[in-house]
Amino acid sequence: MRLIIDARYTRYGFHDGISRYTASLLEALKKLHDEQHPLCADLEIIMAISDIRQLKMLPDMDYILVSSPTNIREPFIARTLNKYHPDVVFSPMQTIGSWGKKFHLILTLHDLIYYEHPTPPSFLPRPIQWGWRLFHRSYTPQRLLLNRADAVATVSQTSAQLIRQHHLTKKPLHIIPNAAATGSIVSEEQAQDRIAHRQKTLLYMGSFMEYKNVETLMIAMKDLPEYRLLLLSRISEQRQQELHQYVTDNIEFCHGVSDEEYQQLLATSTALLTASRAEGYGLPVVEAQAQGCPVVISDIDIFHEIAPHGLHCNPEDPQAFVQAIRTLENTAHYQQVVREGLRDAQRFSWKESALQLLNVATNMTRANT
Structure with a gap:
């Protein structure tokens, strides 16, 4: 199975929440691969980045360089990814373009915070901030985004409950939680x-x-x-x-x-x-x-x-x-x-989250064979 992880939301020099989530999942996946875990048999993991500087914040793994998620070509990014023949693409966001995709797609919705608190992150370009506010005025755009996927991931039972409550997706919903850094839990x-x-x-x-x-x-x-x-x-x-x-x-x-x-x-x-x-x-x-x-x-x-x-x-x-x-x-x-x-x-670990992601991806590819 060829798995592409969308790492284009990785920050330069320091992580924010989504950046750290992506990097931590990748580190755990790499360790499982290096340890030859059964789920990693015949597994190839590739990071999709949009800036070479992102590599300093990511593990040493194979990567491809593609356009930024804020690029005007984003709705058609799937056509670029098709060239690398992935079986599954996982994105830590829900906005990755899927037009013309020839792979299974797992999208992530971390929370529904911005429906109640719609102020966008200040580091985003002004036009994207305007679009952000418009996007969160209704649940309909979110439903359209999530239902393009083959599966949807979120980080907690609380977020999963809200996603179900607002009927945001008809696709299978999985929990792939955050965790403290691997090895950081003291005795x-x-x-x-x-x-x-x-x-x-x-x-x-x-x-x-x-x-x-x-x-x-x-x-x-x-x-x-x-x-x-x-x-x-x-x-x-x-x-x-x-x-x-x-x-x-x-x-x-x-x-x-x-x-x-x-x-x-x-x-x-x-x-x-x-x-x-x-x-x-x-x-x-x-x-x-x-x-x-x-x-x-x-x-x-x-x-x-x-x-x-x-x-x-x-x-x-x-x-x-x-x-x-x-x-x-x-x-x-x-x-x-x-x-x-x-x-x-101790109830959370990046290893378990990575295994959950691999299980979802593996079951998708098996269903097609």
Whole structure:
């Protein structure tokens, strides 16, 4: 089976959510292939990229160079891919062109966030931002996109339930979840040993889009003067100015950290926080629990799914976050939260997600023989 993975959404220099999802799946697939897993017999994996710079963020695998997903030729990209004779193409998005395809296609819809919160990512070109807003005014365009596929993937039971609730596809729906980085889950002994060395530092990792609701966390810091909140991600000057009214002396904008710095902070900080109103998965939550770092998180369905033992708070109530953080000052409670958080994180792995993708792809090709 020849499997092409659409890696054209890989960022340069740092990952965002979809970029990391793609790279992590590819790394797990490569490891399974190198280990000669039975599902990899006669398997050829090829990455489709649109810029050579993307290779720095991806594993060392065969690749093809094709046009960007924002190129005007995108509706006809399948004709280009046909030249490489794939049996299956997997895309981490749902917008890849399928006109004239001669292969099985698996599309991915991570979440339905932008129907409720339609503001597009600011890094997209202006015309695409306009199209983004129009696209999310109705479910009909999404149905048309997804029903071009032979199967649809999503990252969580919560997203799958919403896809079914809104009847977004008639095609088979599969869950291929996110996970903490392979090998990053610490042992319980190591996690407990870290507790005594953790500092009064709180972390936020994620974008600053409005639905992320960072304001709640910043307001809470007024009543946590002995703690400091590190806002780890890159932020535009405009958005930082909008948040300026909430800034106190114990809040710091980090404007991005390396993966190594992020792992060190997860190993030494009191907790990771998020007051997000919606998520498709919430990878930083699982990454934190994998490092023995408690999570104080919104009381929303997806966080109950991926982190049932996190400390769940009303995302509109800063005092709820203050009170939850204060409970972590009890050593016995902190130890319990760490133990339970590790068990939450251990339920997900990129190996299992890669195997799920291979199962879907393999069953497609077998059905045609």
